[in-house]
Amino acid sequence: MEILTPEGALVESDDWWSEAEVRRVTRLCARITGDPTAADDLAQETLLEAWRIRDRLVDPSGSSPWLDAIARHVCRRWRVAGARRRSQELSAELPPEHPSFTERDELSDLLEKEELADLLDRALGLLPAETRVALVARYADELGTTDIAQRLRLSPEAVSMRLTRGRARIRQLLETDLRDEPVAQAWVTRHGVAWRTIRVACAICGSASSSMRRDPRAGVVQARCDRCDPGGLSSSWSMDNPALRPHLTAVSRPSAVLARMAAWSHAWWPDAIAAGRASCTRCGASVDVRTYDRPYEDPRVGRGWHASCTACGEVLSTSLLGLALTCPETRALRARRPRAHAVPTGRTDYAGRPALVIGVRDEASGDRVELLVDDATVRPLGVVASV
Ligand SMILES: [Zn+2]
Ligand SMILES: [Zn+2]
Structure with a gap:
């Protein structure tokens, strides 16, 4: 050099x-x-x-x-x-065509010191202990990632991941539990990114109440359903991820963004799951593709796959429902029957092994698509379309 x-x-x-x-x-x-x-x-x-x-x-x-x-x-x-x-x-909202991908949304960039202290005060009780410790070190003690890593005896990657998750959780709290606090209003005013209702029915409940937002400062495009889970997210994509960015920026219509991301997801996940490994979509390092299981949740969303990169901290995940919704058969069904939506998880036998049935169905016509998943390994077994 x-x-x-x-x-x-x-x-x-x-x-x-x-x-x-x-x-x-x-x-x-x-x-x-x-x-x-x-x-x-x-x-x-x-x-x-x-x-x-x-x-x-x-x-x-x-x-x-x-x-x-x-x-x-x-x-x-x-x-x-x-x-x-x-x-x-901050006063000039960036147009969606020119988001600033490299500039991460730091809470400390949007809130004054006292506001930040106040926010931490209120939010800490709502966060898991490990996230709390990382956020306090970052925002109250103003330490850098490496210093926090030394203090907590963690790798810098692990600290980055905790901070990223902590910030995402705080943002979510500012829009839900803490929405009426003055600090939330200060944040929303300066952040200036609002949810917009979109004309795509929610794939989970079928109601016409989904919203999307493009947040250039946080570098994300996110979707949610105001009926199923107004405080949560149904999808969140990073615009600074080099694999996702071209798809997120090529089109601006929400339905077009959703269609592109569904196609991308289907092109990536089945192969990654079959191989058990994939290249990190952000840095190219080899990552393990592993299952996750949150037993207290509906298996459609509580079980799925994630690819977490230890080199750069990028985490991609898909639920079983995500796999079912992004397969071509479901996309074709929903293009024809826009109100088709997910039905409760069923169970069946497939070649003598217990399997889960993740179904999407149009009530009016009875048309449906079902993804079969091995109950033990969570591996997709096949797709059945009945139309
Ligand atoms: Zn919904
Ligand atoms: Zn990576």
């Missing part, structure tokens, strides 16, 4: 750092910022900064922690600059 010094001289960084070290710093920057696209530039900046102050490195054997400290400083500076830029943009 060549780096350009302010004096205009090209420096071969290889003389200073091994390729492996450069890659390590790049990965560290990606982890700290959660933004792999900015990591190369930040690593460059780190090495440049290190070269500039190279005289201060007295003990070469300590060069890794030294570089790490510089990288953390560079990343923090980048984040602060980003936050300043975002707060200047």
Whole structure:
């Protein structure tokens, strides 16, 4: 890697750092910022900064922690600059065609310090202990990911994941349990992203009450049903995921977005499940595809598959209902019969093994599609369309 010094001289960084070290710093920057696209530039900046102050490195054997400290400083500076830029943009809502993918929605960018303290106060009792500890370290103690990782004896990836989930949960609380608190109003005013009712019937209850929102600051497109689960989400897609982004940005009509994402999901999940492994859709690392099971929930949504990347923290998941709804047979049925919706999970026998029946049915015509799933392994067995 060549780096350009302010004096205009090209420096071969290889003389200073091994390729492996450069890659390590790049990965560290990606982890700290959660933004792999900015990591190369930040690593460059780190090495440049290190070269500039190279005289201060007295003990070469300590060069890794030294570089790490510089990288953390560079990343923090980048984040602060980003936050300043975002707060200047807040008054002007970004049009949906030009979302800012790389700028993550940080609670601290949208709320004043006192508001944030107040929010944590109110929200903490509603969060699981491990999420709570990570959020307090981040927002009350203002620590970076690496420092939190050290404090909690976790990997930075695990901390990133907890923070991402914690922020998502807090956002959800601001729209539900905490909706009437002044802090929620401050957040909504500045966040400025509202749910819009869409003309696509809910695939779970069949009612015409689903909503969608495009949130450029959080970098997500989300859908929910106001009747089944007004506080929850039926889908959430990250616009900064390089595999999803082209589909989420190619079209703006909600029905077109849903159709595209269903097609994408069907193109990805069955193969990933069959193989038990897949390439991470964000960073390309190899990830295990595993089942999840929340026994206290309806098996249609309580059971399913997830692909969690330990390298970048990306988590994709699909419920059994998600698999049933995105298969081509169901999509064809719903195109013809828009009110067709999910029916309660059935049970049957398939080749002598207990199987679950995840069905979608149109009440008026009786047309239906059923996905059969092995009860023990949760593997899809086949699709039966009766039309
Ligand atoms: Zn519904
Ligand atoms: Zn990844």
